[in-house]
Amino acid sequence: MSDPVSRRSVCRRPMSRRSALRLLGGATAVALAATTGSSAPARAATREPAAGPRVEGLLVRLTLDEKISLLHGATDPKSLGQAGYVPGVERLGIPPLRLADGPAGVRVKQRATALPAPVLLASAFDPDLARRYGRVIGHEGRALGQDVLLSPMVNLVRTPYAGRNFETFSEDPLLSADLVAEEIKGIQGEGLIATVKHYAMNNQEKDRETVDVRVDEQTLNEVELRGFEAAVGAGARAAMGAYNKVNGVYACENAELLTGILRDRWGFEGWVMTDWYAAHSTVASLTAGLDMEMPNSRYFGAALKTAVRDGGVSEEYVDRAVRRVLTAMDDFGLLDGSAPPRPRRDPAAGAAVALEVAKAGATLLHNRSAALPLTGEAARSIAVVGPTGSLPFVSGGGSAHVVPDHADSPLDAIRSRAGQGARVSYALGEDLYGKPLPKRALSAGISPEAQRVAAGKTWTYDGTLTVGDADEWTFVVHYSGTRPKVLLDGTELFPVVAGLAEQFAGGLVSAAPDGLAVRRKTLDLTAGRHRIEITAKGGDTGQTFRLRRVTGATRAQDVAEAVRAASAAHSVVLFAYEDATENQDRTTLALPGHQPRLIEAVTEANPRTTVVLNTSSSTAMPWLERTAAVLQMYYPGQEGAAATAAVLFGDCDPGGRLTQSFPLDDDHHPVAGEPRRYPGVSGVEEYSEGIHAGYRWYDAKGVRPLFPFGHGLSYTSFVYEDLAVERTGDGLDVAFTVRNTGRRDGVDIPQVYVGPSPDLRVERAVRVLSGYRRLALAAGESRRITVPVDERTLSSWDARRHDWVLGTGRRTVWVGASSRDLRLRTTAAV
16 A cells, blocks of 8 residues: 555545644644654654543543553453443543444343344445434443444455355445444434444454455555445544454554544544454554554553653653543543433334334345245245244344344244234254254263253263264254363364354354253264263353254254145245354355255245245355245344244335345355455465455456345336436436336335446446435336435546546446346436
């Protein structure tokens, strides 16, 4: 990357009073340095906003130890189960800060509204809905005793394997920017400080703590940074630095990112914290622009005090960081007691928004012969198949996991909606939690379904497992305390994983329905006798554990049961899952386990099968043409069952569209066969696709996706007519008519795409999303709409100028139902 300080930009945001004061203060500091001839390398001659008198008064009175205590995490003496805690300074009336995870709801020990995953919110293409989503989280965060929300995440969906794709919005910079800005306004409008993350280029979980992301200047600015800039423009008061390196420098000590771009170019007025354990230095990080280390004090505790005392860094840098933290706290009324009283939770209001988002983002991918909605006999005779048909799949794993107020079973919701007289059967199909071991499979001395270990005791077992036939076995251990140590023929089946990975095991598969923790191990077993050794500790309160198994034989029985249920019903609703979690990427686009075989068997028995996908991201579908319909519900939150039933039965139109391209398979997507692009080679990951992220790559390479960006079906039909484009300064107004030509009310999301400028000598995409509009139209209704295309969207980043340049000349404008379903076309001069 080059000099981050922009020249005059054609797309400059208005300068705030505080930003103007920062520039004035920076000029004054530079002038003073020149006058005194100071050349000290660690003095803070930086552009900073003038803090209010309250903050400056506190800075004068704070001791060095007290200042440093505000710049790192600590243990909360009254923990609410949140992610982080920063102690205040009681003698000066500075309160502590509690920081909670919250991509899809507030993650604490108490119950909270479990909202749909952000990717499902994004599928609605509705910034107003994003603001209301943010308001729910902001209200609940304050009600649950929190001050800072560690959300939203705005990193782009770059690889379909990334484990946190469900926590973010889109592969498109414009859509992501629109949504993150509105969500932040909603969060902070309720008095909770929002944290935009992970800054920057944190687009995968594999090797996330060490990978060096190499990205050119144009790609960085056009693709990844637009969402972060929008978050700053919306007033985000905190940012979280990423784990990874960017062009050779860790993001949390990258001066170009933290100061040159974030503050000097964009005018960020908040503070920057690390991701958890993402600090790597003291002086380099602080001087680069990092303000807070989380969740501990390895670098910004005693080491920082020593650096100040020894002259390695000026205390001015400490003051700068403290000033940023205190100014944000002051602006939210946390220093003078002017913050509104903490509200009471409103679970009913939260649930209403959760339901609305889940229905609005529900995306119908495939619907042969109008199989959906379920009507007539199809609505009266239904077989529900799949573990997530019975168990609600609320949220993904890791920091996005929320303890919901409630979560109903999709099976119960379908039965309720089908009504009396309907026949709704259920078959498991794919076993997640294992079946009891056969009697006499284990030698005496163990109760494998309920082995109790007393408090303070250690229980051991050294026995024999007898296997009748060679088969693939998945061992499943359920436990309520410390995980039992289980050795099979001398090999440990469930070892504790080092680091954060141990905490992140999925939002569905890591816990049994009764709350016991779950771990699995799959291996091939030969027929005969195997030695099994178990050691289990009772701990302070004692524990109970179970040892179960899934085998080829039990799978065959489950599939056979599902086939019988499908054959006996008129229609089938088959729920399929993929359980994503932080700190772990996927290894394939295929559904996990043996679900593809289950789908093939059920669709062969009954072709009137709808597959409901509770997955994090795109999924390969070799079974697609065998199905009647495919409904993408992602992780739909606590109201997911009701929303799914509403869409299946046609109580609402499926209102979502894809915010990411779905590849055909593992061999046809932007990082396929390109290990330098993903996951990286020798610790280096190269964004060699450049600006051609997501659908732009499919267009540039002429590759057909399984489903394109923006795709989604309705229960009615729409046409677009009478396209007209007008210039508005350096932007465009794109006007056209949308008409509902069907017999049902429905939702449409027409999208505007603009082609490249003929006048720019930089890399350009074939077309980019430039605007969109969510519309609800009654049957037969027409509406004339105008979609504005702003100057930034018509501009490209010129690395020679280190700035945005308007793409002038005659540009092609398309209106379509997806990036590949383009129905109207014209040209316009820019």
